[in-house]
Each structure stands twice: as structure tokens, then as C-alpha cells.
Amino acid sequence: MAFVALGQGSSKTVEPTRSSRVAFVLLAPGVIYLGLFFLTPLFSLIITSLKTASMTGEIGMYDYGLEFGNYAYAVSQYGPQILRSFVYAIIATVMALLISYPIAYFIGVKARNKPVLQALLLTLVIAPFFISFLLRTLAWKQIFSNESPVTQVLQALTLLPADQNIIGTDFAVIFGLTYNFIPFMTLPIYTSLERLDLRLVEAGSDLYASPAKTFWRITLPLSMPGVISGTLLTFIPISGDYVSASRDFLGDSDTSMLGNVVEATYLRMQDYPTASALSVMLMAAIVIIVSTYVRRAGTEDLL
Amino acid sequence: MKLSLGKWLLPSYVAFAFIFMMIPIAYTFVFSFNETEKSNIAWKRFTFENWLNVCDQQEVCNAFGNSIAIAVIATLVATVLGTAIAIALGRYKFKGRGATNLLLFLPMATPEVVMGAGLAAQFLNVGIGKGFWTIVIGHIMFTLSFVVVTVKARVATLDPRLEEAGKDLYGSPASVFWRITFPLLLPGIMAAAMLAFALSFDDFIITQFNAGAETTFPKFIYTAAARGIPPEANVLGSAVFFVAIAIVLIVQLRSSLKARRLAKK
Numbered sequence: 001m002a003f004v005a006l007g008q009g010s011s012k013t014v015e016p017t018r019s020s021r022v023a024f025v026l027l028a029p030g031v032i033y034l035g036l037f038f039l040t041p042l043f044s045l046i047i048t049s050l051k052t053a054s055m056t057g058e059i060g061m062y063d064y065g066l067e068f069g070n071y072a073y074a075v076s077q078y079g080p081q082i083l084r085s086f087v088y089a090i091i092a093t094v095m096a097l098l099i100s101y102p103i104a105y106f107i108g109v110k111a112r113n114k115p116v117l118q119a120l121l122l123t124l125v126i127a128p129f130f131i132s133f134l135l136r137t138l139a140w141k142q143i144f145s146n147e148s149p150v151t152q153v154l155q156a157l158t159l160l161p162a163d164q165n166i167i168g169t170d171f172a173v174i175f176g177l178t179y180n181f182i183p184f185m186t187l188p189i190y191t192s193l194e195r196l197d198l199r200l201v202e203a204g205s206d207l208y209a210s211p212a213k214t215f216w217r218i219t220l221p222l223s224m225p226g227v228i229s230g231t232l233l234t235f236i237p238i239s240g241d242y243v244s245a246s247r248d249f250l251g252d253s254d255t256s257m258l259g260n261v262v263e264a265t266y267l268r269m270q271d272y273p274t275a276s277a278l279s280v281m282l283m284a285a286i287v288i289i290v291s292t293y294v295r296r297a298g299t300e301d302l303l
Numbered sequence: 304m305k306l307s308l309g310k311w312l313l314p315s316y317v318a319f320a321f322i323f324m325m326i327p328i329a330y331t332f333v334f335s336f337n338e339t340e341k342s343n344i345a346w347k348r349f350t351f352e353n354w355l356n357v358c359d360q361q362e363v364c365n366a367f368g369n370s371i372a373i374a375v376i377a378t379l380v381a382t383v384l385g386t387a388i389a390i391a392l393g394r395y396k397f398k399g400r401g402a403t404n405l406l407l408f409l410p411m412a413t414p415e416v417v418m419g420a421g422l423a424a425q426f427l428n429v430g431i432g433k434g435f436w437t438i439v440i441g442h443i444m445f446t447l448s449f450v451v452v453t454v455k456a457r458v459a460t461l462d463p464r465l466e467e468a469g470k471d472l473y474g475s476p477a478s479v480f481w482r483i484t485f486p487l488l489l490p491g492i493m494a495a496a497m498l499a500f501a502l503s504f505d506d507f508i509i510t511q512f513n514a515g516a517e518t519t520f521p522k523f524i525y526t527a528a529a530r531g532i533p534p535e536a537n538v539l540g541s542a543v544f545f546v547a548i549a550i551v552l553i554v555q556l557r558s559s560l561k562a563r564r565l566a567k568k
Contacts, residue, residue: 020395022391022395023391023394023395023396023397024391024397026387026388026390026391026395027387027388027391027397027403029384029387030384030385030387030388030447030451031388031403031406033384033443033444033447034406034407034410034444034447034448035406037422037425037440037441037443037444038406038409038410038413038418038444039406040425041418041421041422041424041425042417042421044421044424044425044428045417045420045421045424047424047428048424048427048428099320102313102316102317102320103317103320103321105313106313106314106317107317110313110314115559115560115562115563116556116559116560118559119552119555119556119558119559120552120555121317121321122555123548123551123552123555124321124324124325125324126551127324127325127328127544127548128324128327128328129501129505130501130543130544130547130548130551131327131328131331131540131541131543131544132505132520132521132524132540132543133505133507134507134521134524134525134528135327135331135524135532135536135537135540136327136328136331137327138331138524138528138532139326139327139328139330139331139334140327142330142334142344143326143327143330145344147344147345179324179327182324232412236412236413236414237414237415239414240414240415240416240417240508241414241416241508242416242508243507243508243525246525246528248525248528248529249528258416259414259416259508262416262420263416263511266420266423266512267511267512272424272427275420276420276424279416279417279420279421282414282416282417283413283414283417286412286413286414286417287412290412
């Protein structure tokens with residue numbers, strides 16, 4: 001939900017004017033807090049991922065160690081789920097981008113001179129955030145359940161084979177993921193398009209560029225910061241999500257994602273080393289992806 | 304003809320998209336009025352019963368109360384810590400600015416399941432039992448960066464000359480802060496607090512990893528999903544939705560009307 005952040009982060013920074021020890025007093029508590037409860041936990045994950053099974057043989061008991069085999073085990077055991085997470089995340093992110101861009105364009109460009117309409121539409125974009133995403137996902141589950149009129153109509157129209165479920169399929173999970181993260185995509189793109197100088201677009205058409213060409217050569221490149229932020233804000237949470245893919249929600253046992261495996265291994269099987277190894281790998285993948293992005297966009301822009 | 308089609312294509316698409324976005328919300332709301340015996344899946348009969356006696360389902364109400372308490376504490380702490388960092392970043396020069404920015408950016412770029420499992424692994428390694436306060440600790444951690452970013456944007460729009468004027472008029476640093484800086488930052492701080500509250504209230508993944516036996520509203524829904532959630536959960540979810548929408552609409556309309564007034568001048 002960095003949308004508010006990204007939405008306001010546009011304004012230019014005033015050059016810091018004073019230099020002082022006060023800064024450290026202001027910074028220290030928060031920075032120490034993040035050190036204790038964000039950074040050290042990441043190290044705890046790495047340490048835990050290298051633990052070995054306890055000699056006592058008790059479930060959930062592990063000794064400190066350097067068992068790199070935990071990583072090989074995690075990959076060999078849960079390879080399909082790891083792969084599936086990234087495939088789902090990529091498809092859902094692309095879908096969210098395709099759905100969100102026109103919405104963002106309408107609010108940011110077409111509704112620019114109608115502040116009340118713009119405010120209303122923005123409120124509608126963030127409206128889903130105000131009702132628990134678990135409730136929304138459950139609502140989709142019931143709308144697409146076998147007994148629901150929606151499924152029955154689709155089957156009557158033979159758009160869906162009579163013995164085919166919707167819930168529990170790849171489609172349902174990707175649908176749920178896409179739906180849940182559309183606002184995360186729309187808001188940063190809106191922020192970019194809001195600032196788009198329309199004179200540039202006019203200049204394009206004055207120079208006899210077709211609307212399509214103006215879009216590809218002017219509008220889209222100028223909205224890239226928003227597209228990049230939106231893509232990250234969508235891709236990252238989706239890659240670790242386990243609600244949509246859960247069998248109690250839109251998924252089934254063969255739609256499990258990385259998050260589902262971490263949840264199951266950590267909380268149910270108490271296999272902390274495997275869960276930690278999987279989390280460390282996910283984090284490493286995200287760091288690589290984000291730093292490639294950041295190298296292009298710059299951190300100040302993302303913050 | 305082609306022109307008019309082009310003209311209507313985008314607005315109708317947007318209208319459809321918004322209807323699509325609202326479907327699950329409407330569904331949740333409608334089914335909060337369903338008379339249910341065992342499950343709230345098929346529609347039976349309209350009733351106000353669920354709204355009038357929400358706390359008949361003790362479990363839901365307790366979970367809801369927990370969520371509110373956790374969100375209030377986490378919001379207060381995160382807002383204070385985050386505002387201090389935002390002021391430092393926006394107003395002071397210091398070494399390690401890049402590192403600080405990175406430390407603040409990282410939690411926003413980390414999947415929740417990693418933060419949740421990491422914190423849980425840390426509590427396990429140190430030997431701290433999970434419960435109410437471990438959830439609070441997790442929520443302060445992941446909302447902090449969002450507070451910083453939101454308040455920092457406000458600090459950036461602040462005219463430093465106002466504070467200088469305060470100093471020139473012999474205001475002490477404390478009175479300059481409380482009489483000038485703080486009131487000007489207040490809208491940003493309020494927005495940050497609201498965001499932190501919403502994030503904390505709706506969080507599920509970090510909560511699940513650090514809750515132990517403690518329940519929150521989202522955790523209750525997740526656990527109950529297998530056997531079907533009671534309509535009282537729909538009632539509470541819908542109620543929160545309407546309160547939040549009302550607040551946001553008022554804030555948004557006020558600020559856009561203000562912008563319009565300024566534009567006219």
C-alpha cells in the first residue's frame with residue numbers, strides 16, 4: 001500500500017539546510033527498531049536455514065549448524081511450487097498492468113480537470129483496501145463455486161465443461177491474485193500520468209504522429225516510473241502470497257505457491273530450517289530483481 | 304462514428320472495471336444480511352439479526368477487538384518513530400543518508416512471508432513466546448517505512464523560511480517546532496497514521512507467523528474459511544468499509560474543493 005507514499009513522493013525535495021546532532025537523536029529510535037526487528041530477523045532466517053535436526057529427535061527442535069543441504073532439500077522437494085510462484089506472479093502482474101493502465105490513464109489524464117470526479121474515482125480505486133482482502137477473496141470463492149449461478153450459467157452456455165470446477169484451478173488463483181493487487185498497480189501509474197505534460201502529447205499529434213505512435217513514443221515512456229513502481233508493488237507481494245492459492249480460498253493442493261509451502265513447513269510441520277531456506281531464497285530473488293530495477297529508476301524515486 | 308466509439312470506449316471500460324472491483328465488496332455486504340444456520344454460502348432469508356447481535360459470535364468480536372487494539376498501539380508507535388525519521392531525512396544533513404534510505408526501503412520491498420518467518424525465527428531463537436505483543440512488534444516494523452515515506456513527502460513541501468522566521472522572532476527550537484513545524488506537518492502525520500492503521504488492521508501474513516494462540520480479525524477469517532465464516536464477520540468487515548470510505552471521501556472532497564478554490568483565485 002505504498003500508493004499514498006508514491007502518490008505524494010512526487011514533490012521535489014527541499015535541500016536539507018541544517019546539519020546537526022539532532023538528526024541522530026531523531027533517527028536513532030526508528031533505525032534501531034528496524035535493526036532489531038527487521039534486519040536481525042533476516043539474519044535469524046539465514047542462521048535457522050542452516051540448522052540441523054536435533055540429536056534428541058524431537059519435532060521442532062534443531063541445533064545450530066551449517067547444513068547447506070537444507071537448501072538443496074528445499075529445492076528438490078518444493079521445486080514445482082517455487083516455479084509456480086514466479087509464473088503466477090508474472091502472469092498476475094502483467095494482467096494487473098493491462099487492466100490498470102487504462103483506469104489510471106482515465107483518472108490521471110481524462111478526469112484531470114474534474115477534481116470531484118477524480119477524487120471519487122481515486123476513492124473507488126482504494127475502496128477494496130477497506131474491506132479485508134480475505135473477505136474479498138472468500139467472496140470470489142463463493143461467486144465461482146460449483147453451486148453458484150455464475151458457474152451454472154457458464155456451464156449452461158457450454159463455455160465451461162459440466163464437470164469442470166473454477167475454484168481450485170490455476171485460473172482461479174491467478175484471477176484472485178490479479179484482483180487483489182489491481183489498486184497497487186493503478187495508483188503509482190496514476191501518479192505518473194497525473195504529472196504528464198499534455199503539451200508533449202499535443203506536440204506529438206501536431207507533428208502528424210498517429211495516436212498510437214504518440215502513446216508508444218510519448219505517454220508510455222513518461223509513465224514508466226509509475227509502471228515500474230506498480231510492477232514491483234504487485235510482483236513482490238504476489239510472489240510471497242499464500243491466501244489466494246490456499247485450498248480454503250481459491251486454490252487446491254496442486255496450486256500451492258512458495259508462500260503456502262513456507263506456511264505449511266514453518267507453522268504446521270515445524271520444519272523451521274526448510275521454511276527458512278525457502279524464505280531466504282525468495283528474499284534473494286527479490287533483492288536481485290529489485291536492485292536491477294532500482295539501478296534503472298533510483299531509490300529516491302521509489303521512496 | 305469512429306470518433307464517438309473511441310470517445311466512449313475508455314469511459315465504459317473504466318465503468319466496467321469499477322463494477323468488477325466492487326463485486327466482492329457488494330457480495331460481502333449483501334451476505335451480512337443472510338439468515339444462516341450452518342454456513343453462509345447459499346442465500347436464505349433477509350435479516351437484520353447479524354447486524355443487531357454482532358457479538359453473539361464471541362470469537363469474531365474478540366478477534367475484532369484484538370485487531371483494533373493492536374492497530375492502535377502499532378499506529379501510535381510507528382507514527383512517532385516514523386515522523387522523527389522523516390523530519391531528520393527532510394531537514395538535516397547527516398552521514399549515512401543512503402544507508403538509512405535503503406534500510407527504510409527494504410521492508411517495503413520484502414515479501415511479508417519473509418518478514419513474518421524471519422521475525423518468528425528470531426523470537427524462536429531468542430526464546431520469546433508469541434502472542435499479542437509479538438504481533439504489535441511485527442506491525443510497528445512493517446508499517447514504519449510507510450509512515451516515513453508519507454510524512455517525508457509533507458516535510459518536502461514545507462517552506463523552511465517559515466521556521467527561520469520563527470527563529471528570527473526569538474522562538475525557542477521547541478516552540479518553533481510545536482507552533483510552526485508540527486501544525487504544518489499534521490496533515491501528513493494524520494495521513495501516515497491512517498495508512499499505518501489500515502495496514503496493521505488488515506495484515507494477515509506477518510500476524511499469522513507471530514500470533515501464537517492470539518487471534519486477530521484477519522486470522523479469524525483465515526482459520527474459519529475452511530468451515531465457512533459466520534455472517535457476523537461480513538457485518539464487521541462491511542462496517543469497517545463504510546466508516547473508512549466515509550472518512551476518505553470527506554478528506555478527498557475537502558482537499559479537492561480546496562484545490563479548486565485556490566485555482567480560482
